[in-house]
Amino acid sequence: MSSDTPLSRVLFINLSSWSFHTEERPDLFQERLGGAGAAIRLLEECCPQGADPLGPENPIIFSVGVATALFPLASKCVAMFKSPLTGNLGESHAGGRTAVAIRSAGYGAIVITGKASHPVYLSITKDGVAFRDARALWGTGRSDTAARIIRSKDGTPGTRTILRIGRAGENLVRYASVTSETYRHFGRMGLGAVFGSKKLKAVLISGDNIIEVSDRKRYRDLYDRLYDQVTRSPLMQKYHEIGTPVNVKSLSAMGSLPVKNLTEQRLEGSDQLSGEEFARLFLSRRVACSHCPVSCIHIGQIRIPYPNDPYFYKTIPVSYDYELIYALGFMLGVSDPTDVLNLIDIIEQTGVDAMSAGVCAAWATEAMIHGLIDEQMTGGIRLSFGDAKQYLAFFESLARQKGEFYQNLGKGVSFAASVYGGDEYALAFGKNEMAGYHTGPAAYIGYICGARHSHLDNAGYSVDQKPTEKFPETPEKIAEELYEEEAYRQILSGLVVCFFARGLYTREIIQEVLSVCGISMTIEELDALGRTILAEKYRFKVREGFSLEPDSVPIPKRILELPSGRGGIEEEVIRRGVARYKELLENKTSE
Amino acid sequence: MPKKRLSVIDADRCVGCQSCMFACTRRLGFGGVSKSAIHVSSVGGIERGFSVRVCRACQDPPCVHLCPEKALLPRDVGGVTLHKDKCTGCKKCLEGCILGAISWDYEENHPIICIYCGYCAQYCPYEVIELQEMMADEF
Numbered sequence: 001m002s003s004d005t006p007l008s009r010v011l012f013i014n015l016s017s018w019s020f021h022t023e024e025r026p027d028l029f030q031e032r033l034g035g036a037g038a039a040i041r042l043l044e045e046c047c048p049q050g051a052d053p054l055g056p057e058n059p060i061i062f063s064v065g066v067a068t069a070l071f072p073l074a075s076k077c078v079a080m081f082k083s084p085l086t087g088n089l090g091e092s093h094a095g096g097r098t099a100v101a102i103r104s105a106g107y108g109a110i111v112i113t114g115k116a117s118h119p120v121y122l123s124i125t126k127d128g129v130a131f132r133d134a135r136a137l138w139g140t141g142r143s144d145t146a147a148r149i150i151r152s153k154d155g156t157p158g159t160r161t162i163l164r165i166g167r168a169g170e171n172l173v174r175y176a177s178v179t180s181e182t183y184r185h186f187g188r189m190g191l192g193a194v195f196g197s198k199k200l201k202a203v204l205i206s207g208d209n210i211i212e213v214s215d216r217k218r219y220r221d222l223y224d225r226l227y228d229q230v231t232r233s234p235l236m237q238k239y240h241e242i243g244t245p246v247n248v249k250s251l252s253a254m255g256s257l258p259v260k261n262l263t264e265q266r267l268e269g270s271d272q273l274s275g276e277e278f279a280r281l282f283l284s285r286r287v288a289c290s291h292c293p294v295s296c297i298h299i300g301q302i303r304i305p306y307p308n309d310p311y312f313y314k315t316i317p318v319s320y321d322y323e324l325i326y327a328l329g330f331m332l333g334v335s336d337p338t339d340v341l342n343l344i345d346i347i348e349q350t351g352v353d354a355m356s357a358g359v360c361a362a363w364a365t366e367a368m369i370h371g372l373i374d375e376q377m378t379g380g381i382r383l384s385f386g387d388a389k390q391y392l393a394f395f396e397s398l399a400r401q402k403g404e405f406y407q408n409l410g411k412g413v414s415f416a417a418s419v420y421g422g423d424e425y426a427l428a429f430g431k432n433e434m435a436g437y438h439t440g441p442a443a444y445i446g447y448i449c450g451a452r453h454s455h456l457d458n459a460g461y462s463v464d465q466k467p468t469e470k471f472p473e474t475p476e477k478i479a480e481e482l483y484e485e486e487a488y489r490q491i492l493s494g495l496v497v498c499f500f501a502r503g504l505y506t507r508e509i510i511q512e513v514l515s516v517c518g519i520s521m522t523i524e525e526l527d528a529l530g531r532t533i534l535a536e537k538y539r540f541k542v543r544e545g546f547s548l549e550p551d552s553v554p555i556p557k558r559i560l561e562l563p564s565g566r567g568g569i570e571e572e573v574i575r576r577g578v579a580r581y582k583e584l585l586e587n588k589t590s591e
Numbered sequence: 592m593p594k595k596r597l598s599v600i601d602a603d604r605c606v607g608c609q610s611c612m613f614a615c616t617r618r619l620g621f622g623g624v625s626k627s628a629i630h631v632s633s634v635g636g637i638e639r640g641f642s643v644r645v646c647r648a649c650q651d652p653p654c655v656h657l658c659p660e661k662a663l664l665p666r667d668v669g670g671v672t673l674h675k676d677k678c679t680g681c682k683k684c685l686e687g688c689i690l691g692a693i694s695w696d697y698e699e700n701h702p703i704i705c706i707y708c709g710y711c712a713q714y715c716p717y718e719v720i721e722l723q724e725m726m727a728d729e730f
Binding site: 069070072100103104144147148151157158159181182183208209210211212213216217219220223227231285286287288289290291292293294295299317 | 606607608609612616617621622624626630631632633635636637638639640698716717
């Protein structure tokens with residue numbers, strides 16, 4: 001083992017030539033904290049303008065931050081790439097053990113370019129990269145099989161990470177995911193398809209570096225204060241006990257949880273889809289990311305009988321979260337929680353983003369009701385809200401990518417609607433399928449303007465749920481609040497701290513954390529860095545053809561028709577908010 | 592002096608956060624986990640739970656018998672003590688501990704041996720491990 005302070009090393013891997021080298025880049029970590037700040041700079045440098053997202057030139061960038069492996073909940077890794085779903089910025093974050101493994105292997109970031117001549121997996125340590133044959137792993141039915149086999153061959157248990165794709169990634173579904181440590185995902189925006197395009201089945205990273213700090217006593221003292229808050233204060237309690245599905249009940253009661261492609265406000269008979277009921281019926285284990293005592297990962301067990309074999313069962317562990325219950329339960333009208341867990345399992349097996357897949361399936365169901373698509377196109381599958389069996393078959397076909405219909409739908413719901421119609425109910429923003437928050441105008445302004453078109457960019461859903469006296473008075477003020485939040489989250493994404501800890505990692509605490517890492521920054525400098533990173537992301541998007549001009553921002557009519565948790569939404573409110581957000585991004589970009 | 596050892600109370604409550612491992616290395620003032628004497632890893636995949644490997648302070652420690660240099664000596668209060676100056680880095684103790692409770696410090700080329708301080712247990716949020724007093728008949 002050796003020390004790696006200060007964090008500076010970037011590992012470059014070329015799959016075309018089976019070669020690698022490292023570069024010292026202290027600027028990415030000392031000035032930009034690492035994480036998203038490092039990744040956007042590397043993306044600008046390594047991704048040629050107009051690159052084919054599924055071509056060898058598209059880089060896959062993984063980066064960690066200066067707080068990684070030092071402080072609790074600095075447990076996330078940032079992935080950046082050009083998204084094959086949206087055609088511009090691809091950014092996704094995941095937990096598991098990836099972040100700690102990358103830093104312990106001595107790297108701040110890893111950049112993978114090129115395309116292998118046949119399926120490979122990479123085994124990365126501080127000594128470099130081994131290119132291993134993965135032809136025997138390509139096409140395996142369940143994506144966890146690949147991880148099991150690699151686990152038995154490579155790396156040190158407990159301190160390694162294994163990232164892998166499933167068949168959806170191999171077959172280039174544009175919203176295929178990459179799974180880390182069985183239950184965490186680089187879910188959104190199609191990193192799995194980028195892996196697949198490079199014939200990259202998996203990446204294993206392991207290492208045993210120690211990390212030096214500027215002052216050991218201050219490090220331990222600050223750690224204790226943070227640890228105490230994480231484990232004792234109510235800040236984390238909701239993630240800790242019931243997990244993210246704790247929000248199902250309240251959002252559903254408000255009419256904020258999209259049902260059946262946003263055609264209804266409530267799902268009949270869905271009492272058992274709450275976090276409390278999932279815990280009562282299925283919760284069997286709680287699991288955590290490395291260096292996070294919260295353990296928000298909730299695993300339910302389902303027992304499945306073999307239909308033609310009495311006394312034969314299989315018991316499968318399935319991790320459930322709010323977004324999965326939304327996308328595969330409420331959105332598809334599936335009210336039986338066992339069915340939802342079965343649907344989650346097939347999403348895991350095939351390796352596709354649950355939110356995008358759920359929204360695509362919901363759109364297809366409605367398109368079938370309206371006669372835009374038929375059973376001949378779906379291979380005999382008759383989609384109907386609530387029919388889980390048909391959805392299981394549908395997701396399997398989606399992963400296989402056989403036939404024109406599934407290939408079109410594999411390019412996202414916006415693309416499918418451009419082919420078949422039904423764009424007024426194709427629920428995507430910036431071509432990214434919507435998350436489970438029909439809470440009000442702030443959520444939609446957030447989806448449209450957020451760098452990743454994700455609910456996590458700026459938490460519009462949270463603004464929507466404010467009491468009237470605290471709700472921003474004008475659409476412009478909504479945009480300003482969201483913009484400030486998104487800029488602040490760039491700092492967290494630099495370190496890289498889990499957003500669940502945002503209440504804990506205040507600017508003042510971040511300053512102290514940085515000081516222990518040997519970095520001195522004022523609060524003004526931190527805020528400026530957050531806005532700069534956000535502006536750089538926007539600049540990259542615009543470079544790749546993205547625009548927030550009204551003509552380029554389609555708003556599916558459906559969201560204006562069904563009252564949200566905050567009542568009816570007016571298009572003008574969204575448009576005014578978007579215009580202001582654009583102004584804020586461009587003011588900063590032109591500086 | 593009280594006779595104490597670290598015990599795994601209930602590995603089924605372990606969530607795999609590895610806070611104990613980080614604590615053990617942080618005790619020495621470093622980040623990361625590579626100086627840790629406690630080790631948490633999954634039992635064939637995270638879905639199946641975790642194993643927590645710690646030195647259980649054997650009454651008759653095999654590592655003491657395996658050490659050709661008498662660098663590992665039994666403590667009169669239970670467990671073993673490493674005398675780094677005598678250790679030649681032969682790794683016989685590492686290979687001989689069937690619990691896998693000994694890990695290796697590759698930087699300094701000697702085994703990492705638990706000192707039964709209980710620092711790790713202070714950071715276990717789920718009461719998986721505990722520093723316990725040994726009963727009179729246990730040492």
